[in-house]
Amino acid sequence: MKTTMKWAGAGMLLAAGLSPAAAFDTAAEIPPVSTACPQNVGEGTTCLAGRDSAGAFYLIAMPKAWNGDLVLHSHGGPFLGAPTAKRVAEDLERWSVMPRLGYAWAASSYRQGGVAVTAAAEDTERLRQLFIDKVARPKHVWLHGQSWGASVAAKGAELFTEGRPYDAVLLTAGVLGGGTRSYDFRLDLRVVYQYLCHNHPLPTETQYPLNIGLPTDAKLTQHELARRVDDCLGLDKPAAQRSAEQAAKVKTLVDVIHIPERSIASHLNWATWHFQDVVQKRTGGASPFGNAGVVYAGSADDAALNAGVLRYTADAKAVATLAADADLSGRIPVPVLTVHAIHDPTAVVELQDSFGRAMAAAGREAALVQTYTGDRDHSYLSDPTYAALMEALSAWATQGKKPTAEGVAAGCEKARAALGATCKFEPGFTPKPLDTRVPPRAKP
Structure with missing residues (x-):
């Protein structure tokens, strides 16, 4: 679609400096086509859809007043069975706040269903390269993972590091204890x-x-x-x-x-x-x-x-x-910001302690800021919550202003003026170790 979009970048970005094994042949990808957008993504937003060479469906939303940045979304689940276009349309509808805030948004259905973390991370990275080759070259790429998709995003941020394809990572309601412990x-x-x-x-x-x-x-x-x-x-x-x-x-x-x-x-x-x-x-x-x-x-x-x-x-x-597929090393070379509802009924908040320990063990503790809210939901918190997180993440990656939990909470209150809804950040909260909630056991 580069020929029809004035903001499209020229040329092809080959794997952003990734190793040859991580490179995808974007020249073989078919350009996306225009499609109807889900509701509430913002007036003037253009949506593009396609299916990549691995069989994954994808959906892209380009806001009319694009701020130049891309939110690359890894969806949760995982869902079993064959991938569907409906899955990514549902996620865009849920995360419509991103294009309404001016971000381009792109998500893959992944090439397969089931609990396959590394493959899903590869599919997400393939979409980033496809977006750059076929749609536009963003100023920054913010990698976002929700729920099980947070482990997908974290794994991708560990695997794809050469050339810094992702400027920073946002992990929301993350299943971040690793596959061998989270379940x-x-x-x-x-x-x-x-x-x-x-x-x-x-x-x-x-x-x-x-x-x-x-x-x-x-x-x-x-x-x-x-x-x-x-x-x-x-x-x-x-x-x-x-x-x-x-x-x-x-x-x-x-x-x-x-x-x-x-x-x-x-x-x-x-x-x-x-x-x-x-x-x-x-x-x-x-x-x-x-x-x-x-x-x-x-x-x-x-x-x-x-x-x-x-x-x-x-x-x-x-x-x-x-x-090998689903545990996390914590070796993420860019800023990582998380949010987790204290009373999350699906992904227990103590998983955040496990992730923090993994980042610390990898020497990346300073690259992680974790925030918590008093919500009792898992799939979505509120528009101003995510607006504040994105603003804080951008300032950290582009200006070196490392956020604090108190600052993110204040940003949420500020965002409420335009977006309404609720802010329930609890800056003083610290999760307990996962072993205090899930009995420990020896691993062979």
């Missing part, structure tokens, strides 16, 4: 749920190790699992209408696993089908998840619970495979 609590949920409910699997069904999620040929549907959960826990009813037994089981899960009641069903789904994806498609049929030696606490009878739950040992090769 331990979901195995804990599976085994404690089964101890209480005995219906996933049913006694009449084939018994399989819960740490594989599901066998390859399993016929279980999400609808059927939801029915079983409701039978056992009564989550489909108001708390006052549950039986005493159901109420006691819900309390046990909340107190032992340390997740809110409202997220039990979703985490159980992820501990089923996401674990199946990891084991069957990523780690060769062996599970990287284990709970050997874990001591569970918080139930009415911890001794009985610990004696009764099923135990599994993670496979060493599977752990190494998952670690």
Whole structure:
């Protein structure tokens, strides 16, 4: 589309100085085509869509009054199944604040579904190069990752460093404990749920190790699992209408696993089908998840619970495979700014402590600023929250003004005048270590 956009850059940027293995042949990419924009992206915004050579769909939004910068977005999930254009359209609608603030915005659906962090990071980097070759050369590239996409963005920022393709990184509601640690609590949920409910699997069904999620040929549907959960826990009813037994089981899960009641069903789904994806498609049929030696606490009878739950040992090769793909080294050479809701029901806030430790271990502690809000949501906080974060990140990368949590909070209040909504930053908050919420376990 360079011939139709007056702000388009000339020529092709070849891999921004990346090693040959990281270079993508942008000359082979088909230029994007104009498409209708989702609602609320700002008057005059132009949207472009396409599918890259690896099979990933992508969507680009160019605001009428472009500030010259690009927000390169890594979406969360991960979603299972084939990629779809709908996925990126939904993300643009959710993150429409970015083009409304004047940023160009681009996101990839990734070439495949499932828990594949490095591949998703490659797809995101391919889109950056495609954007520069086919659309425009931005002044700055801000790499943004949301939820699981934060681990994608962090991995990409570690992998693609030569030539500084990204000026800075924004990680929001990030699953940032690494693949080998972030999901331990979901195995804990599976085994404690089964101890209480005995219906996933049913006694009449084939018994399989819960740490594989599901066998390859399993016929279980999400609808059927939801029915079983409701039978056992009564989550489909108001708390006052549950039986005493159901109420006691819900309390046990909340107190032992340390997740809110409202997220039990979703985490159980992820501990089923996401674990199946990891084991069957990523780690060769062996599970990287284990709970050997874990001591569970918080139930009415911890001794009985610990004696009764099923135990599994993670496979060493599977752990190494998952670690290579999804663990984070913290070696990010550019500024990193994060935000996390203290009461996030999906990605626990203690994951931020793990990420901070990784950055510190890599000698990059000074390149990280972490902020927290009093929100109870995961997928989106508020427009002024992100406006303040982007302003602070830009000032840090371009002017050397390292932000503070207090300064970002003040910036949010300032942004409210134009954007409305809420600001709930809590500058004094510090997360506890992940081990205080998720029982530690030995890794092979």
